[in-house]
Amino acid sequence: xxxxxxxxxxxxxxxxxxxxxxxxxxxxxxxxxxxxxxxxxxxxxxxxxxxxxxxxxxxxxxxxxxxxxxxxxxxxxxxxxxxxxxxxxxxxxxxxxxxxxxxxxxxxxxxxxxxxxxxxxxxxxxxxxxxxxxxx
Numbered sequence: 001x002x003x004x005x006x007x008x009x010x011x012x013x014x015x016x017x018x019x020x021x022x023x024x025x026x027x028x029x030x031x032x033x034x035x036x037x038x039x040x041x042x043x044x045x046x047x048x049x050x051x052x053x054x055x056x057x058x059x060x061x062x063x064x065x066x067x068x069x070x071x072x073x074x075x076x077x078x079x080x081x082x083x084x085x086x087x088x089x090x091x092x093x094x095x096x097x098x099x100x101x102x103x104x105x106x107x108x109x110x111x112x113x114x115x116x117x118x119x120x121x122x123x124x125x126x127x128x129x130x131x132x133x134x135x136x
Contacts, residue, residue: 002027007078011061018046018054023063023078032067032075032091032100067091067100069125075100090124096133100125 004023008015025038035055039045046054055076058064067075070093077091077100090103103126113119 007063011063013057013061013063016054018050019058021045022051022054022058022076026064026076026078030101032077032102034073034075038076067093067125068123069093069100070127077102090126092126092128092130094130094133095127096129096136099130 004020004027005015007023007027008019013019021042022038025040026033029037035051036043039051055064059066059076062079064076065079067077069075091100092103093100111119111122
């Protein structure tokens with residue numbers, strides 16, 4: 001079973017309370033979570049600076065990635081730990097319930113860049129309505 005402690009150890013990070021809390025919350029969720037969704041009812045558990053620095057550390061360590069939505073809301077998801085996701089993948093954002101999921105498998109991007117341009121990253125968010133909201 002994958003745990004927050006195992007993930008942090010694998011990446012050579014100490015298992016601080018805040019790191020374990022964030023990774024555990026993301027492990028428990030099938031969806032990407034915003035900062036407030038990660039905190040849940042524990043809004044005062046960690047001070048704001050510690051929480052944001054921890055998110056940055058986890059992202060820089062390639063444990064999590066962020067998804068920026070059209071309204072500039074940022075959600076976070078784990079990288080390659082409990083889902084089999086390629087490095088290049090897209091996300092689906094439901095306009096009804098606001099859930100964001102990582103879409104498994106690589107998404108094909110056919111983009112011709114100008115000469116001498118180098119692609120580093122591609123961020124794709126597909127907006128729409130999930131199956132649950134579509135039934136309503």
